Amino acid sequence: MVRCGYDGCGWCAIAPTERAAREQYADHLVAEHAREVDADLPAGTVQVRHGDDAEWRTVPVEEALGYHDKRSE
Numbered sequence: 001m002v003r004c005g006y007d008g009c010g011w012c013a014i015a016p017t018e019r020a021a022r023e024q025y026a027d028h029l030v031a032e033h034a035r036e037v038d039a040d041l042p043a044g045t046v047q048v049r050h051g052d053d054a055e056w057r058t059v060p061v062e063e064a065l066g067y068h069d070k071r072s073e
């Protein structure tokens, strides 16, 4: 099961497969945790902020998902 790695966020994916769950999570990141897109982001990237003092960064979706993987270990 894929759960959101952000503190205080209880979102988790409801999907039949890991792949589908990750796609849902990518959508969730964009919808809930990504800055409004007003720039031309490269395809497959999202803007995320992690940690208390982190700046918004543009990262590949896979990297954003990687945060979750590290935190869940």
Ligand SMILES: [Zn+2]
Binding pocket: 004, 005, 006, 009, 010, 011, 028, 032, 033
């Ligand atoms: Zn979340």
